[in-house]
Amino acid sequence: MRHRLPISLVGLVGFCAGAASAQDVRITEDMLTAAFSVAGRDYEIARNQDTANRIPEGLSLTSRPCPGYCIQPMQAAPGVRTLGEIEVISHLQAGVSNGRALLIDARVPELFAAGAIPGAVNVPLSVMTPDNPYRGEILKALGARDVSAGLDFSAALDLVVYGDGPWSSEASDMIRELVEVGYPAARLGFYRGGMQSWQGLGLSVADTLSGG
Amino acid sequence: MSRIVVALFAFAVILCAWIIYDPISRISAERDVADDSSFSTDAPVTLADLEEEVSLEVSVDRLGQPVEVTRSLPAEEPARPVLREITRFIQEPVIRVDDQTLAQTTAGVLAGLGLDLPSPAETAVDDPMATMTLGVLDDIRSVAVALPAAEPTALQTLVIRALQEGQTDLAIDAAVNAAALSGEVAVPDVMVTSDGRVDTSVLLSSIISEARVAAGEARALLDPTQGVGGEGVEVRVVQTADETRQFRFYTVNEGDSLGAIAIKFYGDAIYYSVIFDANRTILSSPDRIKTGQRLVIPDAV
Numbered sequence: 001m002r003h004r005l006p007i008s009l010v011g012l013v014g015f016c017a018g019a020a021s022a023q024d025v026r027i028t029e030d031m032l033t034a035a036f037s038v039a040g041r042d043y044e045i046a047r048n049q050d051t052a053n054r055i056p057e058g059l060s061l062t063s064r065p066c067p068g069y070c071i072q073p074m075q076a077a078p079g080v081r082t083l084g085e086i087e088v089i090s091h092l093q094a095g096v097s098n099g100r101a102l103l104i105d106a107r108v109p110e111l112f113a114a115g116a117i118p119g120a121v122n123v124p125l126s127v128m129t130p131d132n133p134y135r136g137e138i139l140k141a142l143g144a145r146d147v148s149a150g151l152d153f154s155a156a157l158d159l160v161v162y163g164d165g166p167w168s169s170e171a172s173d174m175i176r177e178l179v180e181v182g183y184p185a186a187r188l189g190f191y192r193g194g195m196q197s198w199q200g201l202g203l204s205v206a207d208t209l210s211g212g
Numbered sequence: 213m214s215r216i217v218v219a220l221f222a223f224a225v226i227l228c229a230w231i232i233y234d235p236i237s238r239i240s241a242e243r244d245v246a247d248d249s250s251f252s253t254d255a256p257v258t259l260a261d262l263e264e265e266v267s268l269e270v271s272v273d274r275l276g277q278p279v280e281v282t283r284s285l286p287a288e289e290p291a292r293p294v295l296r297e298i299t300r301f302i303q304e305p306v307i308r309v310d311d312q313t314l315a316q317t318t319a320g321v322l323a324g325l326g327l328d329l330p331s332p333a334e335t336a337v338d339d340p341m342a343t344m345t346l347g348v349l350d351d352i353r354s355v356a357v358a359l360p361a362a363e364p365t366a367l368q369t370l371v372i373r374a375l376q377e378g379q380t381d382l383a384i385d386a387a388v389n390a391a392a393l394s395g396e397v398a399v400p401d402v403m404v405t406s407d408g409r410v411d412t413s414v415l416l417s418s419i420i421s422e423a424r425v426a427a428g429e430a431r432a433l434l435d436p437t438q439g440v441g442g443e444g445v446e447v448r449v450v451q452t453a454d455e456t457r458q459f460r461f462y463t464v465n466e467g468d469s470l471g472a473i474a475i476k477f478y479g480d481a482i483y484y485s486v487i488f489d490a491n492r493t494i495l496s497s498p499d500r501i502k503t504g505q506r507l508v509i510p511d512a513v
Contacts, residue, residue, distance in 0.1 A: 039355050099356050109344075121351045127344055134345040141352040146313060148497070157356060 034089045036097040043118040048202030069167045076172035079185030101158035106170040118206040125170040160189035165196030310398035318418045324372035367397040385412035402471035402484045404499035414471030418481045432479035460509040470498045
């Protein structure tokens, strides 16, 4: 289950440049790649080593119409921390890898299948809305327990939620739904940058379409 | 003369003191307390005592049949109502009720016996949202595998061990009640009977029933039009111009638990919530069931 970025947008020149300067593009000065395993699967997050690589076409639009695609605030809900890429990676390495946390992709299944952050789990926003009669089951899978007065979240998983990008509301909507049903804000994180920021930095993307 | 006066005065003082402190009634009060203590849970209760007191006529093997849950009560002299109230008052807080539902307790016992149950949601697959939810659940569970499995509760441990040792239902019930009275185990609220005991047969029948469902058998559900007899059952047929409707009521007998009533009318303790929901006006909680309460028994589950 290792994923190498498909080198689709680069030509021969780019390829040579990338090969010549192998592993020049580190995540941080101290971190070349980030390896972790989730439920027995090994993942490795690295950056695209091609210094001429550009963001995929689909993410280069600047002016998606709002209402519809509106700019999201820095904080999704009171008490919910907002994360950057480094914090998302340490969430994967320290929390998700030991089964006590999840990185949640709130987008629709088609987009998730086409490419997502390695180690993420797809929980589309639509299953977390009150319209879904089975929402309680999902909350229980996230660690909530039935008590006489509703749900007890004291043993709930630490969640970090992301969506398409800072111009898309599914992640912050999901966080608001979770806070609404009583999920503790301290156990929630918001990766506001989403797939756009992730891919904008050339970080590894896992896609399930090609069986990866 | 003055001595006689002093003696009379002393006598009067002693008499007044006698009247004020009333040692005789205190003695009788002490005797009352002693009487009470013979019913209190502080008195050592041996397993043999418990077995004598309770005879369960419900067999787990008869699950799915319209079973009658009856108990022969201990042959005690007709207790004064006040005394009975006191006994109830003493016993009630002793049975600890926990947040675990009967289903969770059952699943835990079955897991302890080496049989894992599927989650209830995995049976519903007829609409897109259910399908999507199931996919999401699978994904979450596949990742959150390292979730520490819930430690078996004291009740689960006790029942698992007893079942593995092949103990009889009666012995298991006695052991559970002894442990519940001493506060060692907490039980699901549907197992608490109207006289403040623990109805272990509800858990045992639930274990059999879930094991059958897990093995692919259909869950038992009795036909509501089929008559359920027995003490306390009342059927009223209301005929209007265009339809005949049947209303069923059940007056709680001593020793009934909500789980046992659900087995009696529907064939499976899992349907206790149907009865509980229909009677929320008089039942604050499933373990608050009282002898003599008249419960509505809905036809539809």
